[in-house]
Amino acid sequence: MSLSSTPDADLRILGIYPQAQNNRYMLRVKVPGGALSAVQARQLADLSEAFSRGVLHLTTRASLELHDLTRASLELVLQRLDAAGLTSRGACGGAVRGVAVSTPLAEAAPSARALARAVHTHFTGNSTFEGLPKKFKVGVDAGYPGARHLIQDLGLVLTSPPGEPARWDAWVAGGLGRQPTPAFPLAAGVATDRVLALAEAAVEVYRRHAPPGKRLKHVAEQLGRAQLAAEIHAEWQKRAPVPGTTVGEERGAAPGASAALLVPVFAGELPAAALRALADASDQVGAGRLLLTPDQDVALPLPREDRAEEVARRLLQAGLALSPTGPEVLRICPGSHQCKLGLAPTRDLARELIDGMGPKAAARGWAISGCPNSCSQPQLAEVGIVCAKRARGERAEREPRFDLWRRKGEGFGTRVLEGASRGELFAAVAELG
Numbered sequence: 001m002s003l004s005s006t007p008d009a010d011l012r013i014l015g016i017y018p019q020a021q022n023n024r025y026m027l028r029v030k031v032p033g034g035a036l037s038a039v040q041a042r043q044l045a046d047l048s049e050a051f052s053r054g055v056l057h058l059t060t061r062a063s064l065e066l067h068d069l070t071r072a073s074l075e076l077v078l079q080r081l082d083a084a085g086l087t088s089r090g091a092c093g094g095a096v097r098g099v100a101v102s103t104p105l106a107e108a109a110p111s112a113r114a115l116a117r118a119v120h121t122h123f124t125g126n127s128t129f130e131g132l133p134k135k136f137k138v139g140v141d142a143g144y145p146g147a148r149h150l151i152q153d154l155g156l157v158l159t160s161p162p163g164e165p166a167r168w169d170a171w172v173a174g175g176l177g178r179q180p181t182p183a184f185p186l187a188a189g190v191a192t193d194r195v196l197a198l199a200e201a202a203v204e205v206y207r208r209h210a211p212p213g214k215r216l217k218h219v220a221e222q223l224g225r226a227q228l229a230a231e232i233h234a235e236w237q238k239r240a241p242v243p244g245t246t247v248g249e250e251r252g253a254a255p256g257a258s259a260a261l262l263v264p265v266f267a268g269e270l271p272a273a274a275l276r277a278l279a280d281a282s283d284q285v286g287a288g289r290l291l292l293t294p295d296q297d298v299a300l301p302l303p304r305e306d307r308a309e310e311v312a313r314r315l316l317q318a319g320l321a322l323s324p325t326g327p328e329v330l331r332i333c334p335g336s337h338q339c340k341l342g343l344a345p346t347r348d349l350a351r352e353l354i355d356g357m358g359p360k361a362a363a364r365g366w367a368i369s370g371c372p373n374s375c376s377q378p379q380l381a382e383v384g385i386v387c388a389k390r391a392r393g394e395r396a397e398r399e400p401r402f403d404l405w406r407r408k409g410e411g412f413g414t415r416v417l418e419g420a421s422r423g424e425l426f427a428a429v430a431e432l433g
C-alpha cells in the first residue's frame with residue numbers, strides 16, 4: 001500500500017492524524033488493555049528514535065502515540081509495527097478504538113485484560129464494523145473505582161467474585177467533550193461468551209442511527225435511553241455467542257498491585273531510552289511485560305515481590321525515578337504542544353500550577369485538557385482543568401479561557417468556574433488549599 005498520495009482523511013482509519021503546524025503526522029498505536037511485551041516496548045522505542053522525536057506519548061486510554069512523523073516514513077513505521085504484533089488500525093476515525101482497562105493493578109485485572117484483548121481482536125480491521133459515524137470507545141474494567149465506565153460508548157465492568165465465572169455489567173452511551181454525558185446501565189451480569197455479541201449489537205445500532213460525526217450519546221439523546229436500550233437488546237438477541245471468548249488468566253499476566261512497580265511519567269511523555277530501560281528491567285528481573293496505565297504512567301509487573309528492590313536499582317541507574325515528585329494522578333493531554341485542536345500549552349500550564357502550589361499540589365489528583373474534547377478526562381479528576389476557548393484579553397490578544405471542575409462523589413465532577421482567565425484560574429486553584 002502506498003501512502004504517499006493518500007488524502008489525510010483516509011489515513012485516519014490507519015490511526016494516523018495530521019499534526020498542528022508542521023506537516024508532520026501523529027500515529028496512535030492500540031495497546032489492548034495497556035499490556036505490552038518487553039520485546040514490543042523495545043521495538044517502539046527503536047521506532048520513536050528512528051522516525052519520531054525520541055519521546056512516546058502515553059494516552060489516557062493506554063495507547064501510545066508517535067509524533068512528528070514525516071509522511072515518507074509512515075509506510076515503514078506501519079510495517080514495523082505489524083512485525084512487532086502491534087497495530088494502529090482503527091485508533092483514529094470511525095472505528096472501535098483501542099480498548100482500555102482503567103484498573104490495571106486490580107486483583108482481577110488479568111480477566112479484564114483478557115476480555116479487552118478479545119474485543120480488540122474481534123473488531124480491529126473487521127470491515128463489518130469500520131466506517132462508523134465517529135469513534136466507538138470500549139472500556140473493560142475490573143471494578144467500579146475510577147468510574148471510567150461512565151465515559152465509554154460501551155463500558156464493561158467485572159462484577160462476579162473471584163473463583164466464579166466472570167460476569168459483566170454493561171453501560172452505554174457515555175462520553176465527554178463539550179457535553180459530558182455519563183453512560184447509563186444497559187445490562188447486568190452478562191456472561192463472557194455473550195459480551196462480543198452485545199458489543200456487536202451496540203455498534204450496529206450506533207451505525208443505524210448516528211449521523212456522521214456524532215457519537216452514541218447523541219443517539220441516546222435523540223431516541224431516548226429506553227428506546228436505544230431496547231434496540232440494542234433486540235439486536236443482541238439475534239446474535240449467537242461468539243465462540244472462544246474466555247477470560248482465563250492471561251499467560252504471564254501481572255499479579256496484583258503489591259507485585260508491580262509504578263513508574264510515574266510526567267504528562268505521559270516517555271523518552272524512548274526510558275521505555276527501553278523499562279523493557280530491559282522487565283526482561284531481566286520482571287515478568288517480561290509492561291502495563292500502560294490510564295493515568296499515563298507505566299507499571300512494571302513483578303513475578304515476585306522480592307524483585308522490587310533489584311528492579312528499582314536498575315531503573316535508578318537508567319535515570320528513572322520511582323517516587324513521583326508531583327501528584328500521583330496527573331493526566332495531561334498534548335494540548336497546543338502537539339495537538340491541532342489544542343488551545344493552550346497544557347504541559348507548561350501544569351508545571352506552573354504544580355510548581356506554584358508546591359507540596360499541596362501532590363495531595364490532589366489532576367487532569368488538564370487543552371480543549372473541550374477533554375481527552376485527559378478532567379470531569380473524572382479531583383481537580384479538572386479544561387481550556388474551553390480563546391477570547392480577547394486585556395491586551396486585545398486572544399487568550400486561553402479555562403473551566404475548572406471539582407469532583408467529590410462517584411459521578412462526574414461539577415464545573416465550579418467557567419471561562420476564567422489564566423490569572424483567575426491560578427487564584428482559584430491556590431484557594432483549593
Ligand code: SF4
Pocket residue numbers: 333334335336339340341342343369370371372373374375376
Ligand atoms: S483535549 Fe483537545 S487539545 Fe487535548 S489532545 Fe484532546 S483534542 Fe487535543
